[in-house]
Amino acid sequence: MTLVPTLPRALPPRALHALAALLLCAWLAWLGLASGDYRQALRTQAQAQPTRPPLPTALPAPTLDATAVALMFGAMPPQPDAHEEDPGMPLTLLASLRAEHPDDSRALIASPGGSAFHRPGERLPGGALLRSVETDHVLILRNGREQRLGFARPAETLLVPMVTPAHSPETTP
Template identity: 40%
Template sequence: MNIFAGALSRHAGLLLRVLLLGLPVGYGAYLTWQEWGYRQSLAVPTALPERVPAPAPAPFKPDAIAAVLGLSPQGPLAHSAEPLELRASFVSSNGASHALLAGSQQSRFYRVGERLPGGSVLRRIEVSHVVLWRNNREERLLLKPASRYVLPATQMPATHAPTTSFHLRPLAEQP
């Protein structure tokens, strides 16, 4: 045992040097082998998937694009087939316009963007008519006054001159 212990102690320094030098060199060789394998796998070309041809573009429809952007065609609008009657329209410059529409059951005020009972949408409110969006097109519903006293401002008889001033002043400036 003494012989073995003595030989081990003499060669312990040599064994320790071999381990300390061999371990990093062996690990470096392992990493080099891994890198070589990785680069070899990159060099192999892979089969590309078959390209599917792009579908043909849809034909250009300027009317459809204009409708999406909220523009209206230049020609006259079709008369609406909606079973409603325009009784009154209140046009406001700040966008809070309302239209009184009467159906067979009831009369109700509608604003721009609201859906009507027949499925169409109120798109625009003017003084003498409203514009509805129905079946992917604009339709016009004309004002039908109930009597001669309910007329649009543009159709007022000339015999009734207004008695008030067109220019109203605030109360603080009045004499």
């Protein structure tokens, strides 16, 4: 037979509940007093600190380098078109961004004065008018004639495939 020790009941359950309620009230009162002290400390600290200077206004957006943007799209740097018939201002197509709605399309066109994005209907440097933007070319109206302006073809490639000589079987006498 095992004996289970029993603890004598020191306080009745109602007394324990009353003690717990009293401790809870004491704890809440302590928190209330501490929060008042904390608020007072914050007020004195805020009064002691000097006011902060106003935040700077928005910085101007950096300008984009049109040549770097064109290279990002795989276009070549500006090169004058050799096949252009008009001796007017040389224009080079660097990038074309074709959208479903023609007014949302853009073309990056370089001229001797620099390069910029243009949309259909805008005047280009030299007085030409951008008529339409396609994925591989743009149509411009120059001196009353419509001209196709395509991407400049690279004069040479950076990686040229090596030509290996044909192997012929060697004959031994």
